[in-house]
Amino acid sequence: MAISYKIIERVNPQDVTAPKKHYAAVAANGSVDFESLAEIISEQCTVTDTDCLAVLNVLEKNIVRELREGRIVRLGKLGNFQVGLSSEGFDTAAEVTADAVKKSRILFRPAKKMKALLQNLSFQKAS
Numbered sequence: 001m002a003i004s005y006k007i008i009e010r011v012n013p014q015d016v017t018a019p020k021k022h023y024a025a026v027a028a029n030g031s032v033d034f035e036s037l038a039e040i041i042s043e044q045c046t047v048t049d050t051d052c053l054a055v056l057n058v059l060e061k062n063i064v065r066e067l068r069e070g071r072i073v074r075l076g077k078l079g080n081f082q083v084g085l086s087s088e089g090f091d092t093a094a095e096v097t098a099d100a101v102k103k104s105r106i107l108f109r110p111a112k113k114m115k116a117l118l119q120n121l122s123f124q125k126a127s
Helices: 034-043 049-067 110-121
Strands: 003-010 021-026 079-087 102-110 123-125
Touching: 034 049, 049 079
Parallel strands: 003 123
Antiparallel strands: 003 021, 079 102
8 A cells, every 4th residue: 555645845944035845745644552553463363452552551661761771672673762862062072061962862773674664665645
């Protein structure tokens, strides 16, 4: 099945006086939550949806806990989660303190199988 895209108009942030350009952007086809994933998983194995939901909830809690500890969380064929940060630049290492950190974010690096799916996608214009 093809992924739908829509056309959006954007301004160039480096030159706001330049003419706007049109770009393709994914038109989301809904979403799926933990409860739905648990139900889908339970239909594919002998585990109940309640058990699947419990595992997914504990997985989420443990991922958060491990990221808070500064660890990389490796989820096999899914990929890796890691905390990344941005900081100000200084002339010497001695000047860099925790106050230099301006922003933190969660980085996700997909595993090979996840990256490979990008090679076989097809797209269609949303109606």
